[in-house]
Structure formats: structure tokens, C-alpha cells
Amino acid sequence: MRLQYPAGIKIIRVPCTGKVDVIHLLRTMEKGADGAYVVGCMEGDCHFNAGNFRARKRVEQAAKILDDIGIGGERVRMYNLSSSEGPLFAKYAIEMDEIIRNLGPNPIKLSKKTAA
Amino acid sequence: MIVADKKPIEEIISEIETYTNVLILGCNECVTVCEAGGKKEVGILASALRMHFLKEGKEVKIDEITLERQCDHEYLEEIRAAIDGYDAVVSLACGVGVQFMAETYPLPVYPGVNTCFLGATEKRGLWTERCQACGQCILARTAGICPVSRCAKRLFNGPCGGSTRGACEINKEVDCAWQLIIDRLKDLDRLDDYEQLSPIKDWSTDRAGGPRKVVREDLQQ
Amino acid sequence: MKDVKTPSKLEKILAAGHLAVTSECGPPRGSDPEPIKKKAEMIKHHVDAVNITDNQTSVTRLCSLAACIHLKLMGVEPILQMVTRDRNRIAMQSDILGAASFDIHNMLCLSGDHQSFGDCPTGQNVHDLDSMQLIQTVRRMRDDGKFLNGDDINRPPEIFVGAAANPFADPFEIRTPRLAKKVAAGVEFIQTQCIYNLDRFEKWMTEVVDRGLHEKVYILAGLTPFKSAGMARYMKNRVPGMDVPDDVVKRMADTPKEKQAEEGINICVESIERLKSVTGVAGFHIMAIEWEEKVPGIVERGGLHPRPVVSG
Numbered sequence: 001m002r003l004q005y006p007a008g009i010k011i012i013r014v015p016c017t018g019k020v021d022v023i024h025l026l027r028t029m030e031k032g033a034d035g036a037y038v039v040g041c042m043e044g045d046c047h048f049n050a051g052n053f054r055a056r057k058r059v060e061q062a063a064k065i066l067d068d069i070g071i072g073g074e075r076v077r078m079y080n081l082s083s084s085e086g087p088l089f090a091k092y093a094i095e096m097d098e099i100i101r102n103l104g105p106n107p108i109k110l111s112k113k114t115a116a
Numbered sequence: 117m118i119v120a121d122k123k124p125i126e127e128i129i130s131e132i133e134t135y136t137n138v139l140i141l142g143c144n145e146c147v148t149v150c151e152a153g154g155k156k157e158v159g160i161l162a163s164a165l166r167m168h169f170l171k172e173g174k175e176v177k178i179d180e181i182t183l184e185r186q187c188d189h190e191y192l193e194e195i196r197a198a199i200d201g202y203d204a205v206v207s208l209a210c211g212v213g214v215q216f217m218a219e220t221y222p223l224p225v226y227p228g229v230n231t232c233f234l235g236a237t238e239k240r241g242l243w244t245e246r247c248q249a250c251g252q253c254i255l256a257r258t259a260g261i262c263p264v265s266r267c268a269k270r271l272f273n274g275p276c277g278g279s280t281r282g283a284c285e286i287n288k289e290v291d292c293a294w295q296l297i298i299d300r301l302k303d304l305d306r307l308d309d310y311e312q313l314s315p316i317k318d319w320s321t322d323r324a325g326g327p328r329k330v331v332r333e334d335l336q337q
Numbered sequence: 338m339k340d341v342k343t344p345s346k347l348e349k350i351l352a353a354g355h356l357a358v359t360s361e362c363g364p365p366r367g368s369d370p371e372p373i374k375k376k377a378e379m380i381k382h383h384v385d386a387v388n389i390t391d392n393q394t395s396v397t398r399l400c401s402l403a404a405c406i407h408l409k410l411m412g413v414e415p416i417l418q419m420v421t422r423d424r425n426r427i428a429m430q431s432d433i434l435g436a437a438s439f440d441i442h443n444m445l446c447l448s449g450d451h452q453s454f455g456d457c458p459t460g461q462n463v464h465d466l467d468s469m470q471l472i473q474t475v476r477r478m479r480d481d482g483k484f485l486n487g488d489d490i491n492r493p494p495e496i497f498v499g500a501a502a503n504p505f506a507d508p509f510e511i512r513t514p515r516l517a518k519k520v521a522a523g524v525e526f527i528q529t530q531c532i533y534n535l536d537r538f539e540k541w542m543t544e545v546v547d548r549g550l551h552e553k554v555y556i557l558a559g560l561t562p563f564k565s566a567g568m569a570r571y572m573k574n575r576v577p578g579m580d581v582p583d584d585v586v587k588r589m590a591d592t593p594k595e596k597q598a599e600e601g602i603n604i605c606v607e608s609i610e611r612l613k614s615v616t617g618v619a620g621f622h623i624m625a626i627e628w629e630e631k632v633p634g635i636v637e638r639g640g641l642h643p644r645p646v647v648s649g
Contacts (some may be wrong), residue, residue, distance in 0.1 A: 002161050021156070022160050023156065023163060026160060026163040026164060027163055028166070029167060030163050030166055030167050032172075060219075062185045064166045065125065066164075066167075067158065068125045068164070069125060069165075069167055069168035069171070070125060070168065071167055071168075071171060072173060077297070079307050108167050108170040108171045109173045110171075111170060111171055111172065111173040120355070122343075135339075157621045185566050189390060202437070253366070262480050267460065268453075268462075268466070269421075269448050269449075269451065269464045271448060271464065271466050271467040271468075272469075272470065272471040273467050273468075273470070273518060273522075275506070275508070275511075276448050276468075276507075276508075276576070277501065277503040277506045277530060277578045278450070278451070278577040279506055279507045279508065279578070280507055280577045281507055281576060282507065282508075285450070285451055285454075285577045285578075286451045286453050286454075292507070294508075295507060295508050298510070298511055302510070303617055307510070307511075307514075310511055310514055310518075311471060311517055311518050311521070312516050313521055313522055313633070314467075314469075314470075315467055315470075316426075316473070316474075316485065317464065317465075334423050
């Protein structure tokens, strides 16, 4: 389909979004990503029954922690789509890119710079 | 097991913000099972703290170690060589582990969890109290249901007048322990036992008697 | 006439076979004793004894013992309510002696509402003893002249020992066994929870009589007049362990607002008339909450006035 999506997005493939844990989202942010989002199957369509529900919970937990430490929980999100929905994948990527651009860079990078 | 719950991260930050080398110390026992202070929670807390201090522009080294147990000298010894590199420890063990850690090493130790009670896992994310360690178990008399830990008034001859449709007067979500006792006595065909008066409790083996000890000379060397 | 074990006027009246009448007053949330004296003054010629509540609903008030002393000094017979929530066994035995030193001769032993309902929800509760064990404690202090540890008491308390019973609470199957248990603990009189479901109360009384418990304990039927239909609904829906039948709520609701208070009193008087003839009912405990001025009228209309005079 050769769909375009923002170049700043790095895809990490996992066998199931149920594999994504809170710590993965936090480490991503700690390493300097400006945002992180999980794209899982449609709710109810998980091959392992609850993988994508677990992922959503963990995204919520990570968001709470990011809020607590002042990084901002809105930098992590969860999307659901089915494997045939390439255009929707691109749409979500653009949407997330926009959200993050509006939020600006990860605050830990900003203070790293000022510290340097 | 001992059930604990995570402390708010802001509280932990406020305790350790003056230090520059902090160890987050987990425990592989009860707090791992109740997902409050195991290896996983250590990783999450450490990552969050690192991000927080980075954002604040502070240089704070946050390391992670999880011991098999913190309520045992043997395991605490494993970090003796490393401990000098830190100026504070956040222990995610129960209150016992935090204290044992503090007794073992001469540096500030902060609790990272609130120790809640002796309980069981009803399901993931739901833990409930079963025992208050009163030191004189009476479960034989109460059909295996503990009124000390499960009745809001720890009545030995309950229920009180507040028992309503199986629920405690303090909250409809809380089972009336005495309803449970009576139901089970009935199931066991022992409802007549209900009329036996429970004698006045000797609380000297409870918290009331001061710090407790179990001494087993047959086991000591 | 049954044996009398204490100088309690309430006990003498019950032992003589009269229908006893008690009422209750809640102490004020301050140190001025006048409100409680005023309440007692209103009802003193119409009741045999007056309960003084002990920090009811876990709200801090002037202490029951001090209020009882005020009543005693006015010549009104007090019933000291004591909950196990706020005192350990040292404090309870001590307060019992304090009460006895003022010749307070009646006590009601209760566990007390949970503190989460009151003004100190973050406080501890004690419950060193429960209400049954408190009954046993008072009886031991009185009958054996001993403290809980076995030491002798110089001038043991002379206290007529009461407790509460709720014929309507859950679990249903132990309502009568629970009373039997209190009787075994040594209780001598019972004041019941407010009765609105008379059928169910009578059924309970039948069970009580079948077990012969009415021969061992005086049962005072508890009554609280409704001030309004709103109160009836509140009691039905919000108060744990309360059984208010739909037809009673309807009767209040169908009454025009300005006549509801009067209707509430009518219901109370009718209940007295009906329960008087129930075997095992030894008297009435009329709890007119912050409505003490209505007690004399209820007692008179219920045919319970004048009150009997018993000699010491």
C-alpha cells in the first residue's frame, strides 16, 4: 500500500501487546522518547484472549506514573485496530505524532540540555 | 502472606530528594506476590525516579537490587560489598524487611510500600485480610473464620446488631464475619456450638503484650 | 414477686410484675448539663428509669456516667449505657465502680456502633471485651464481688444488668439463640431494637417463650415514634438492622404532612396496646429521639400512667 507515516516513529514488534509491560513504556521514555504508544488487536479479537486488555491496563499504569513524576501521562497511549487496517495504522501514527508534537519534547531531554 | 501496597511516588521522592546515590531494594517474597515490592516494581519505581530527577536536572544515581528476602540476615549480607556506594536505600519489603535492613546497615532506609495486613490473594489485584497474628488462634471455635481480623469490632460473641444481609455495618462490600461463621457452622451441622460463650480473650499474646518473640530452644544452636 | 438482687427501682417494678417503662436521653455535645436535665425533667414522672446513651453513633458527647450522676442527683433513676468500643477492661471495671459509688443501679451493656459512623472515624476502637463479656464482667463484680483477675472488691457494685437485643437483625436463624447466649452470660433485662414489624416481633417472642427465656430475663419492647414519613423511610432504608414494613411507611406517607407527627405517635400508642398482652413482654422502652416531650403523652395514652410506686 506504501502508506506514509511520520518518520520519527520507531516500531518495536512484539508477538502480542500482552507482552508489553509498564517497564517497557517507562524505559522508552527514560531513554528519551517523546511518547510511546501501543497498537494492539481489536478488543475481543486477541488470539490470547486478554493480551490487548492487559496492554491497555499497563498503558494506564504507565500514564499514571508519568503524571505523578511530572512527565505527563498523555505521552503514552493505546490504539486498537485489526491487521488489515493499514490506512488506520497510518492515521493513528499521524495522530500520535501530532499529539506529541503539540506536547513538545520529553521534559527529561530539555533539562539534560540545560544541565549540559 | 504479608500484604503491602505501593506508596505514592511523590512521597518517596520527598524522602530521597536530598540524596545522590540511592538503592531501590526489592524483596522476592510476599511483596512480590502482591505486586508491591518485587523485581518488577523495583524496576518501575527506579525508572520513574530516574526520569523525575532527570527532569529536575538533578544527578541522582538510582540502582536496583532485589533480594531473595529482606527478613533474613543471610540474604541481606549479599549486598554488604555494594552498600557503601549508596547514601540511602528505599526498601520495597514489608515493614519487617525495612527494619532488618536498617538494623544491618548504617545508612538511611526508607519504606517504599505501606505494609497492610496478613492476607490472601482473592484474585489478581484483590487481597483481603485473614489474620491479625493475635498469638492465640481461636479458629477451632469459630468454624475456621477469624472474628479478630474479619469483624470490624473483633467480637468473640457476635454478630452485632449491624449485620445486614450478610454485610457489615461499616460497608456493604465487607462480609459480616459472624454471618460467615454462622453459615459455616450450619454447613458443618454444628450450629448448636453458636450458643457456647466465648471467654474473655487473653490479649497479652497480641500487640497489647508488647513486642513479641517466639523462642524455640530446641532449634537454637 | 421474683427475687430482687439490687436496689434498682427498675428491677423492683419488673419483679413486682408491673409493666416497666424506660426511655432514653442523649447527652449534649458540650459541658453544659442543662439539656440533659431538661430532658429528664420532662419525662421523670412518666418513666421508671432513663437510659443515658454512651457516645451514640460514635459521636463524642458528654460522658454517660457524668450525665447519669446529674440524673441521680435530680432523683431520676438512670440506666448507664456502656459500649465496649471505647474502653478496655481496666476502664470499664473502673467506670462500673464509679457508677456504683453514686449508687447507680442499672447498666446496659453494648458493643457500640463502629467509629466510622461518628466524629472520629480515624480513631482506634478497643473491643477488649464484647457486650456478652461485659455482661459477665458486671455480674462477676456484683455477685462474686471480684474483679476480672479474681481480686476482691471492697463494696461490690449493685447493678441490675441489661443488654440490647435486635429481633430483626441478620442472620435470622440466631435471633433467639443469641438472646439465649446473653441470658447465659447473665443478662437480667433486655431493651429491644425499635419495633415496627409487630408480626415478626411476636414470632420472635413465641420462640423466646418456647425456650422459656422470658422466665429468665425481662424483655422491654423498644419503640420509637416517627416524626415524619421521611423518618420512616430513612429508618427503613438506611438504619442497619431495622425492619419497617411497607404498610407502616405507607400509613405515614398517606398522612398529610402536618398530621404526620401525630400519626407517628398513634402508631406508637397502638403498638403499646397490642404488645402489652404479648406473653414475655415485661415493659416498654420508649426512645423518642430528640422528642422527649412526647414521651408523657405516649405513656398516658398507652395506659401506662401513673407509674407504680415501689418501696426500697
